[in-house]
Amino acid sequence: MVCWAPVRWGADAHCRLLGFSRIHWVYTEGVAMLSICARHTRGGIYLCNYLTAQRAGGPAPCHFSTSQPSLSKDHRDYSLPNVSWSQNLQDLYNKYQELSKNGNWKCIPSCSQWRLVKSQVGDPMEGVRENRFFIRNLDKDGVGLECCMFYNKAEKRMVCIFQPGPYLEGPPGFTHNGCTATIIDSTAGEVAVCTVGMAVTANLNIDYRNPILLGSTAIADSMVEKVDGRKVYTRCTVRSHDDKVVYAEATGLFIKSNL
Numbered sequence: 001m002v003c004w005a006p007v008r009w010g011a012d013a014h015c016r017l018l019g020f021s022r023i024h025w026v027y028t029e030g031v032a033m034l035s036i037c038a039r040h041t042r043g044g045i046y047l048c049n050y051l052t053a054q055r056a057g058g059p060a061p062c063h064f065s066t067s068q069p070s071l072s073k074d075h076r077d078y079s080l081p082n083v084s085w086s087q088n089l090q091d092l093y094n095k096y097q098e099l100s101k102n103g104n105w106k107c108i109p110s111c112s113q114w115r116l117v118k119s120q121v122g123d124p125m126e127g128v129r130e131n132r133f134f135i136r137n138l139d140k141d142g143v144g145l146e147c148c149m150f151y152n153k154a155e156k157r158m159v160c161i162f163q164p165g166p167y168l169e170g171p172p173g174f175t176h177n178g179c180t181a182t183i184i185d186s187t188a189g190e191v192a193v194c195t196v197g198m199a200v201t202a203n204l205n206i207d208y209r210n211p212i213l214l215g216s217t218a219i220a221d222s223m224v225e226k227v228d229g230r231k232v233y234t235r236c237t238v239r240s241h242d243d244k245v246v247y248a249e250a251t252g253l254f255i256k257s258n259l
């Protein structure tokens with residue numbers, strides 16, 4: 001596989017802030033990513049405490065169990081191509097890597113775990129918490145969602161190229177619409193976060209136009225339309241890899257965290 005890690009922006013910084021030990025500064029915009037990641041991590045803990053406290057009517061720790069990942073898995077960047085990727089997915093990936101060469105697009109790293117460490121973020125939560133990241137929670141390549149996001153800062157735009165695997169089946173042979181919603185939410189959410197800092201989904205409206213065949217390659221294209229105070233309005237279209245079929249169109253409202 002071609003080694004393209006040096007052009008990725010702050011991938012290791014991303015991992016470091018999530019509790020991983022290895023760090024290599026590989027890109028000059030690493031500092032910007034560092035700041036975004038710090039806000040992500042703080043925001044994750046904030047979100048967790050905030051939601052629990054709201055539902056319970058007062059401050060309370062959140063309780064949920066997570067499986068323990070191996071260390072090698074922690075370090076893996078799941079947005080890198082693997083053998084389960086179709087030629088179409090690989091071609092789209094190559095296309096955006098090519099577009100990234102002039103600096104307009106950046107590839108976003110993807111890890112399976114959010115490891116939230118008290119001492120790193122100064123949060124009152126006890127000890128270390130490891131959270132599985134929903135869209136990266138299957139252990140075998142190709143059975144779940146294979147995807148990679150690219151961000152265009154100038155256009156406030158995020159694309160997610162993806163390939164849904166057999167565990168994401170809804171109607172026989174086709175992708176479950178909840179999976180499509182997850183991809184839309186994550187792509188639009190990520191562009192909102194990259195634009196204003198940590199933000200959460202307040203509203204998502206989706207029109208499903210056509211079913212997505214399992215194993216096919218598609219692209220979710222999301223952009224920020226407007227920022228109004230804490231409110232970030234986004235739009236997202238999901239199309240086939242060749243742009244010939246529209247699978248879904250969506251609008252989303254994300255609210256910037258107060259932190």
Ligand SMILES: CCCCCCCCCCCCCCCC(=O)SCCNC(=O)CCNC(=O)[C@H](O)C(C)(C)COP(=O)(O)OP(=O)(O)OC[C@H]1O[C@@H](n2cnc3c(N)ncnc32)[C@H](O)[C@@H]1OP(=O)(O)O
Pocket residue numbers: 040041043044045047048051114131185186187189190193199200201202203229230231253255
């Ligand atoms: C563990 C996680 C790790 C994360 C690490 C980082 C990861 C980075 C990757 C990014 C990718 C993520 C993609 C997945 C994203 C999720 O899955 S996020 C989780 C799902 N979302 C939630 O749980 C949100 C639940 N809702 C809430 O917490 C609260 O309702 C909200 C949205 C924070 C708003 O509450 P609030 O802060 O009190 O704000 P509030 O004053 O009510 O509203 C602010 C403004 O928004 C408007 N507004 C609020 N809600 C709505 C609505 N539904 N419709 C219209 N307007 C609304 C209000 O009217 C108000 O407008 P103005 O009066 O200012 O004009």
